[in-house]
Amino acid sequence: MTSKTDAAVKVPLADLQREYAQIEGPVLAKIREILVSGRFVLGAEVEAFECEWSGYLGVKHAVGVANGTDALVLTLKALGIGPGDEVITAANTFVATAEAIAQVGARPVLADVTPDTYTTDVAQVEHLITARTRAIIPVHLYGQPADMAPLLELVERHGLTVIEDAAQAHGATYRGHKVGSLGQAAGFSFYPAKNLGAYGDAGIVATNDDQIAQSVRRLRNHGGVERHQHDMVGQNSRLDELQAGILRVKLPYLDAWNERRWQHARTYDRLLSATPGIAVPQTGPERTHVYHQYVIRVDRSRRDALRTHLQRWWIETGIHYPRPVHLTAAFAHLGSGPRGFPVAEALAASIVSLPMYPQLTPEQLTHVARQIAAFVEDRAGETRGEQG
Numbered sequence: 001m002t003s004k005t006d007a008a009v010k011v012p013l014a015d016l017q018r019e020y021a022q023i024e025g026p027v028l029a030k031i032r033e034i035l036v037s038g039r040f041v042l043g044a045e046v047e048a049f050e051c052e053w054s055g056y057l058g059v060k061h062a063v064g065v066a067n068g069t070d071a072l073v074l075t076l077k078a079l080g081i082g083p084g085d086e087v088i089t090a091a092n093t094f095v096a097t098a099e100a101i102a103q104v105g106a107r108p109v110l111a112d113v114t115p116d117t118y119t120t121d122v123a124q125v126e127h128l129i130t131a132r133t134r135a136i137i138p139v140h141l142y143g144q145p146a147d148m149a150p151l152l153e154l155v156e157r158h159g160l161t162v163i164e165d166a167a168q169a170h171g172a173t174y175r176g177h178k179v180g181s182l183g184q185a186a187g188f189s190f191y192p193a194k195n196l197g198a199y200g201d202a203g204i205v206a207t208n209d210d211q212i213a214q215s216v217r218r219l220r221n222h223g224g225v226e227r228h229q230h231d232m233v234g235q236n237s238r239l240d241e242l243q244a245g246i247l248r249v250k251l252p253y254l255d256a257w258n259e260r261r262w263q264h265a266r267t268y269d270r271l272l273s274a275t276p277g278i279a280v281p282q283t284g285p286e287r288t289h290v291y292h293q294y295v296i297r298v299d300r301s302r303r304d305a306l307r308t309h310l311q312r313w314w315i316e317t318g319i320h321y322p323r324p325v326h327l328t329a330a331f332a333h334l335g336s337g338p339r340g341f342p343v344a345e346a347l348a349a350s351i352v353s354l355p356m357y358p359q360l361t362p363e364q365l366t367h368v369a370r371q372i373a374a375f376v377e378d379r380a381g382e383t384r385g386e387q388g
């Protein structure tokens with residue numbers, strides 16, 4: 001049954017305006033301070049944020065760059081990975097992970113994901129290692145850490161490097177350690193919609209490795225740390241002061257915001273677990289999930305109808321992602337190999353991302369769950385009707 005209040009509740013997929021309203025004062029003060037300072041690129045704010053972010057993760061270095069994709073590209077370059085090399089990553093990820101590998105001239109080699117956690121299937125990775133393999137980029141998808149222990153053991157045995165794609169998992173932990181501190185290096189994105197987001201593009205490389213940090217510092221700024229010093233062919237991938245300043249204002253909220261996401265996930269779990277035909281997301285052992293996305297699964301034949309039904313009730317949903325990497329036009333040439341990627345393909349056809357952000361209200365969460373249940377009940381009625 002639909003109550004009168006339901007009609008009034010709108011639930012967008014993201015709501016950055018409500019977040020901004022909460023922090024407007026300190027953000028405007030910071031922006032003003034930076035504009036008055038007259039320093040806009042790679043200054044005190046960037047340096048301070050690099051310190052605060054490396055401290056938050058528990059790593060030695062953080063190097064601010066223009067965006068999360070560049071964080072991966074510059075790390076690959078710093079490691080000397082390029083043409084002739086292979087880098088293994090997940091078939092179900094945002095396209096940027098594969099793109100970064102292709103950008104440096106290396107070949108992305110895809111591994112399927114596990115059906116329970118949707119993260120990189122380490123058992124498959126082992127079969128994909130060749131003499132050309134240089135690195136592995138596990139993706140902490142939707143905010144859940146990939147299973148890092150067996151992966152780190154594997155790379156150790158084969159003398160490879162792990163670069164974490166931590167763009168969706170700010171603050172998530174694996175065996176008590178923050179993602180971004182687990183591999184040799186990690187790339188974070190601070191795109192506005194991420195768990196920690198700037199008000200424009202921003203990214204960072206995190207690492208305990210002095211060499212990688214030093215190379216990324218040069219690569220991001222035309223090949224040198226000092227003006228008119230060009231030790232190598234670099235590029236322009238600098239972080240600007242305004243974005244770094246805004247990130248410094250927001251960082252103290254990150255843990256509380258992640259906690260809210262976690263609580264909302266528990267509410268969704270509780271409200272949805274009794275709904276037939278809906279699979280709620282699972283978290284693997286020894287890790288914390290920061291729910292960048294809360295992704296349910298529904299039978300593929302009913303997925304689009306569910307989304308249409310929710311849209312009718314002002315509930316926005318997303319698909320992350322409609323196509324696994326090997327089914328995009330850009331990466332079709334990678335093929336799917338003899339085994340294919342059955343899990344990634346099944347996920348792409350059955351996943352639905354529900355609204356998930358700290359500012360969701362109990363009323364909104366209930367509205368979403370109730371409308372999913374209403375859809376399921378309605379369809380059950382139709383089926384009974386057909387049979388009878």
Ligand SMILES: *Cc1c(COP(=O)(O)O)cnc(C)c1O
Pocket residue numbers: 067068069070093094096097139165167168188189190191201202203
């Ligand atoms: C957002 C994202 C990126 C890229 O970050 P940008 O800042 O948009 O370049 C890379 N990998 C994953 C998994 C992401 O979600």
